[in-house]
Amino acid sequence: MTVTSALRDPSALDAPSALLEIRDLTLDLSDGTRLLHGITLSVAPGETVGLVGESGSGKSLTARTVLGLTPDRAHIGGSVSVDGRSPLSPAALRAIRRSDAAMVFQDPRAGINTMRTIGDHLTEALRLNEGWSRGRARARAAELLADVRLPSPAEHLDQHPHELSGGMLQRVMIAGALTTAPRLLVCDEPTTALDVTTQAEIVQVLRELCADRGMGMLFITHDLNLAGSLCDRLVVMKDGAVVEEGPALEVLRDPQAEYTKRLVAATPRLSGEDGAVGSGAAGDGPMVQVAGVSKTYRVRGRGEVRAVVGADLEIPAGGALAVVGESGSGKSTLARMIVGLEQTDTGAIRIGGRDTSAVPKGREQRLARAKSVQMVFQDPYLSLDPRIPARQAVSDVLQLHAGLDRAAAGARAMELLAAVGLGEEHAVARPKTLSGGQRQRVAIARALAIEPDLLVMDEATSALDVSVQAQVLDLVAEIRRAQGLTLLFISHDLAVVRRVCEQTVVMRRGEIVEHGATAEILSAPQHPYTRLLLDSVPVPA
Amino acid sequence: MTVPTPTLAVRVLRMPKRLRGRGIVFASLAVLAVVTLAAILAPWVAPYDPDAVDFTAFYAPPSPAHWLGTDSLGRDLLSRIVWGGRTALLGPLLVVTFSTALGILLGLVAGWRGGWIDAVLGRVFDVLFAFPSLLIAMMAVALFGKGLVAPVIAMSISYAPFVARLTRSLVAAERTRPYVAAYRVQGFGGAWIALRRVLPNIAPIVGAQSTLNFGYVLAELAGLSFLGLGVQPPTADWGAMINEAQGGIAAGQFLPAIAPAVVVVLVVVAVNIVGEDLSDRIGGEIPA
Numbered sequence: 001m002t003v004t005s006a007l008r009d010p011s012a013l014d015a016p017s018a019l020l021e022i023r024d025l026t027l028d029l030s031d032g033t034r035l036l037h038g039i040t041l042s043v044a045p046g047e048t049v050g051l052v053g054e055s056g057s058g059k060s061l062t063a064r065t066v067l068g069l070t071p072d073r074a075h076i077g078g079s080v081s082v083d084g085r086s087p088l089s090p091a092a093l094r095a096i097r098r099s100d101a102a103m104v105f106q107d108p109r110a111g112i113n114t115m116r117t118i119g120d121h122l123t124e125a126l127r128l129n130e131g132w133s134r135g136r137a138r139a140r141a142a143e144l145l146a147d148v149r150l151p152s153p154a155e156h157l158d159q160h161p162h163e164l165s166g167g168m169l170q171r172v173m174i175a176g177a178l179t180t181a182p183r184l185l186v187c188d189e190p191t192t193a194l195d196v197t198t199q200a201e202i203v204q205v206l207r208e209l210c211a212d213r214g215m216g217m218l219f220i221t222h223d224l225n226l227a228g229s230l231c232d233r234l235v236v237m238k239d240g241a242v243v244e245e246g247p248a249l250e251v252l253r254d255p256q257a258e259y260t261k262r263l264v265a266a267t268p269r270l271s272g273e274d275g276a277v278g279s280g281a282a283g284d285g286p287m288v289q290v291a292g293v294s295k296t297y298r299v300r301g302r303g304e305v306r307a308v309v310g311a312d313l314e315i316p317a318g319g320a321l322a323v324v325g326e327s328g329s330g331k332s333t334l335a336r337m338i339v340g341l342e343q344t345d346t347g348a349i350r351i352g353g354r355d356t357s358a359v360p361k362g363r364e365q366r367l368a369r370a371k372s373v374q375m376v377f378q379d380p381y382l383s384l385d386p387r388i389p390a391r392q393a394v395s396d397v398l399q400l401h402a403g404l405d406r407a408a409a410g411a412r413a414m415e416l417l418a419a420v421g422l423g424e425e426h427a428v429a430r431p432k433t434l435s436g437g438q439r440q441r442v443a444i445a446r447a448l449a450i451e452p453d454l455l456v457m458d459e460a461t462s463a464l465d466v467s468v469q470a471q472v473l474d475l476v477a478e479i480r481r482a483q484g485l486t487l488l489f490i491s492h493d494l495a496v497v498r499r500v501c502e503q504t505v506v507m508r509r510g511e512i513v514e515h516g517a518t519a520e521i522l523s524a525p526q527h528p529y530t531r532l533l534l535d536s537v538p539v540p541a
Numbered sequence: 542m543t544v545p546t547p548t549l550a551v552r553v554l555r556m557p558k559r560l561r562g563r564g565i566v567f568a569s570l571a572v573l574a575v576v577t578l579a580a581i582l583a584p585w586v587a588p589y590d591p592d593a594v595d596f597t598a599f600y601a602p603p604s605p606a607h608w609l610g611t612d613s614l615g616r617d618l619l620s621r622i623v624w625g626g627r628t629a630l631l632g633p634l635l636v637v638t639f640s641t642a643l644g645i646l647l648g649l650v651a652g653w654r655g656g657w658i659d660a661v662l663g664r665v666f667d668v669l670f671a672f673p674s675l676l677i678a679m680m681a682v683a684l685f686g687k688g689l690v691a692p693v694i695a696m697s698i699s700y701a702p703f704v705a706r707l708t709r710s711l712v713a714a715e716r717t718r719p720y721v722a723a724y725r726v727q728g729f730g731g732a733w734i735a736l737r738r739v740l741p742n743i744a745p746i747v748g749a750q751s752t753l754n755f756g757y758v759l760a761e762l763a764g765l766s767f768l769g770l771g772v773q774p775p776t777a778d779w780g781a782m783i784n785e786a787q788g789g790i791a792a793g794q795f796l797p798a799i800a801p802a803v804v805v806v807l808v809v810v811a812v813n814i815v816g817e818d819l820s821d822r823i824g825g826e827i828p829a
Contacts, residue, residue, distance in 0.1 A: 339726050363730065370728030383719040387742055397727050443723070450727065 018042040019184050019216040020066060020101075024078035027061060027240075029071060035061055037241040038078065043216040045183065048207075050231030050248060051220045054263075054465035055436075058240035059220050063186050066218065067103050068093040082184060098129055101184040102177035107193050108169040112161045118145075118172050119157030125179045144175040148205050167198035171205065178209070185210070188220045195326035196492065200536035203230055222465065224267045225495075228252045228540025236260050252540050266470035268495035270537055275498050275519055287317040287486040288338070288454050293347030295333055307333040309510040311347070315454070315503070320480065320487040322497040322518065324533070325507035334507070335458045335490045339375045352453040367401060374447035378459040380439035384431040390417060390442045391427035397449045416445045420475060437468035444475065448483075458490045473499050494537060498522060506530050566818045569811035576808055580626030589617035591624040591777040600794045612782075612797040613789050622804055625777040629805070632693055632771075633758040639697035641751045644704025645740070648747075651705065652712030653735045659709070666702040674699035675761055682770045689772055692765050700754055707750050711743040749820035756812035763805050779805050 020043040027036040036058050043049045053059045064070065065080055068087040076088055083100050085092040105111050112121055122141035126132045138157065145153030148171040161169055170190060177185060187206065191199035207230060210217050221227050227234055227248065234251045236244040236259070244257040255261045295308040308330040315321045325331040336342040338349055340356060349357050351372040360369045377383035384393060394413035398404050404412060417427055420441040431439055440460060447455055457476070461469040477500065479485055491497050497504055497518060504521050506514040506529065514527040525531045579586055595615030603610045609618035651662040674696055681695035715721065716739070724734045765771035766780025774781055779801040786798035
């Protein structure tokens with residue numbers, strides 16, 4: 001192991017001169033809660049270290065201490081050294097922030113002043129800290145924008161943040177971090193809010209910058225595949241402690257710690273034996289028919305936006321179809337039209353032989369519509385009523401649809417919750433006290449309580465940690481096997497889709513560009529956009 | 542590098558807000574409890590009949606017999622304050638109840654339905670906001686006569702827009718949340734979702750606003766009585782007592798005017814502190 005790591009990363013040989021050295025870092029909040037339990041890690045010059053873990057693992061907290069961004073009144077123990085200086089001492093912190101280290105955050109839009117131009121953002125540090133003239137700082141800013149591969153950098157200097165896309169803005173933020181020529185770059189989930197094709201471009205930019213400048217990088221991510229494709233070494237964290245550390249490929253191929261093993265197993269991949277197969281119950285003609293459905297929005301100042309253009313798709317009874325696309329592809333609009341949250345402009349939607357394009361009028365039609373299609377929403381934190389406990393959420397639906405009395409509905413709700421792996425203690429809990437995975441189970445139980453013809457899942461696992469996502473995907477697969485459920489699965493993640501759906505549709509800018517068996521689309525994509533999507537998915541190499 | 546010793550002010554600011562506010566909130570609750578109980582139990586706790594005139598003791602100074610002294614007619618001040626709490630607290634209570642009910646109804650309709658109803662109601666609120674509530678109350682008195690009834694109705698109407706506007710914005714925000722869409726997909730009707738699910742979710746915030754309104758209304762109704770347009774003498778009422786005591790101020794007798802004024806200020810401040818605390822607490826509970 002030591003041999004390979006030394007070969008992969010020559011600079012690790014002269015380890016004493018590490019760029020970033022964190023030793024036994026502990027962090028306690030003012031109420032005595034210990035969030036970090038003795039973190040030790042180092043980053044050598046020119047090395048990229050991935051800090052991976054699920055939400056709540058303390059990976060962001062660890063990374064933020066490098067730039068002195070600690071919670072108020074927190075008590076910090078151990079030592080942190082950036083190029084020999086400690087960010088824990090107020091005096092050295094300013095020097096570190098000014099010249100040694102810089103940080104790129106997850107959401108570029110939250111970190112930039114919307115009222116000022118890109119040029120203002122980039123030149124401010126140079127003019128105030130280095131005392132450069134306006135012209136010189138501008139020229140340097142243009143150079144930096146060129147370094148992060150923004151086309152026509154000089155023009156972007158006079159634009160405001162709202163004129164740039166998320167991916168372009170994240171490049172601006174990276175350029176901003178580079179203005180002081182730092183030797184260490186800390187990236188906190190810099191591509192999580194971006195589409196996969198944009199992520200691939202940003203990662204490429206980061207890779208080149210580190211190589212050109214010999215810059216060290218601490219890259220925080222929840223995505224093991226991304227970390228594996230970018231980083232030299234990985235540090236795996238769980239519950240505020242490091243559970244494993246080693247060369248990236250070794251950690252991914254041959255994980256030692258129990259937790260890492262589970263994490264690697266839960267991470268969806270584009271290839272392997274665990275692809276979805278038909279439930280076998282298929283037959284009896286199509287359950288869902290969508291024909292020529294279009295939707296156009298009129299947006300003030302931007303004219304017409306064609307969200308969905310002439311979409312056609314069919315799902316056989318008991319089948320599972322995935323709709324894959326990036327943000328703005330119209331996949332969510334399509335899903336919302338199918339469940340009736342949006343009206344179609346043209347086209348017809350038939351579910352279980354019934355036309356569902358019209359707005360339901362009156363109680364009868366409303367209930368019939370609900371019976372034909374149900375939906376599990378993206379964010380389980382927002383799609384459950386904050387005041388209603390789990391069992392009531394399910395029993396309300398049963399009382400409405402099955403006409404059960406209170407006691408019978410409550411008992412049936414318990415059965416449904418038990419079927420998705422929730423117990424008595426969760427039944428009386430409000431959503432606030434449930435974890436993300438538990439909430440999504442409640443949402444699934446609630447949708448299945450109606451026994452719908454079609455279940456639509458709109459990015460239903462994308463807000464969840466990978467291990468929880470794996471559990472929810474297993475649950476869905478099991479329900480499909482047991483009940484012959486027809487499923488429409490909306491996702492941006494091809495690797496997730498592969499585990500759930502045997503058929504896939506790829507959407508781009510409102511149009512369906514490719515349609516076929518999931519396995520075939522993944523192995524032999526026909527449309528160039530599908531190929532681009534597949535090539536953008538990070539693969540540890 | 543030296544870390545400066547924080548001053549007391551800095552240390553107070555660094556204290557968690559919960560600890561800082563606790564004591565004063567409890568004190569406020571205690572003030573409100575005492576005043577409310579005294580008003581309810583007036584016949585038993587007041588040492589004298591509030592209207593009993595004692596010609597032997599005009600402007601008697603505080604003494605064991607009269608804790609706060611007496612007024613220009615020799616009436617016991619403490620007893621009048623205790624009895625005066627009845628009208629002084631009943632008025633705002635009625636106003637807050639009516640204005641909250643009316644405001645929630647209008648706000649719910651405007652926020653939930655949106656469109657032209659929202660636009661029309663919005664303009665109506667704007668017009669009502671343009672008139673000070675005291676002015677509307679005085680107009681009502683001019684039309685319907687003095688007393689408590691006309692001002693209470695007028696103030697209920699003029700305070701309803703405060704509640705309605707808050708309710709409207711909360712409902713409009715809530716309406717776009719995924720959990721409401723989830724209810725729709727499950728086949729629940731709009732009225733059921735709005736009344737049984739959305740309304741209870743926003744009720745605590747509206748309730749906190751109404752608590753704050755209680756303080757403002759109390760001060761304004763006391764002001765109205767002070768102007769002689771509200772509760773009429775000889776009925777004991779804090780505002781009316783200050784009015785009656787005006788004559789004594791020229792004669793150097795401040796206590797009959799100051800005592801009820803202090804009580805008004807105490808109660809209004811206490812209500813505000815409790816109201817602020819409520820909205821702080823509830824504010825933390827609102828899902829993002």
